[in-house]
Amino acid sequence: MSETSPPPSGQRWGGGAVRALLAHLPAVLLTLLLWRFLPMLVEPPYPVWAFWAAEGVLAALFAMLLRCAPWWWGINALFPPLLVLALGLNVAPVWMGALFLALLLVFWNAHGERVPLYLSNSTTHAALQAILAREAGEARRVADLGSGLGGALRAMAEAPRVAEAVGFETAPLPWLISRLRLGRHPRIRLRRASFWSERLSDFDVVYAFLSPAPMPRLWAKLVREARRPMLLISNSFAVPGVEPDAVIELDDARGTELFLYRLPLP
Secondary structure, three states: OOOOOOOOHHHOOOOHHHHHHHOHHHHHHHHHHHHHHHHHOOOOOOOHHHHHHHHHHHHHHHHHHOOOOHHHHHHHHHHHHHHHHHHHOOOOHHHHHHHHHHHHHHOOOOOOOOOOOOOOOHHHHHHHHHHHHHOOOOOEEEEEEOOOOOHHHHHHHOOOOEEEEEEEOOOHHHHHHHHHHHOOOOOEEEEOOOHHHOOOOOOOEEEEOOOOOOHHHHHHHHHHHOOOOEEEEEEOOOOOOOOOOEEEEOOOOOOOEEEEEEEOOO
16 A cells, blocks of 8 residues: 555545544434333333443444444443543533543544554563664664654664664654653654654664554555665554564563564565
């Protein structure tokens, strides 16, 4: 898939957030039908919260049918009962607005890019340093495509023979936090820019912890741009239809796998 190719059929008529919102329409209708006809089957009374929970479960199921990303399933399921809880606690609107704004600034890429905020753990950081230590060459340049809070970026910057580590992050709040944490690091450069608009051919190692959705497009971009030896390290998500040169299984709680791909292709 190239950068100019049309999106998959499941994305042509709306982004993930739009489809997740639409999933509530049939869920609300079925919940109203349940409320209307349940007394014919079960003698009332029954708790009102059960209908809100049912609407959330149904909205999650419809989100699955509409091929929303998995994180929308949980959001749809939890939104109705959490809304009722918030109303019951009489939370001030300003705090609800602040929470929404904070979530928006953190999960900035979840809608358009279908890439939520994933945080890599210390086991992954150690594995990245070990991989970089085995790579030949001096003064290597590495990139983190979606550097988040900067943990993996700092680990790579402190690996042997790395001259510069560049982190690309467009979500405002993670970028700001990583800027405050790593802005003075001598080998780290933070870019609040989309890596899709940047040429990656100058990097020796590219690290990505994205989601399954952008992997074909990322691979097409790297294949098109690679002019000298480059290593792609993908955390957890393989490139569909492409055999990795190596797969490293980490001994952590979530069983992380690192997929290694060497470019340019022969």
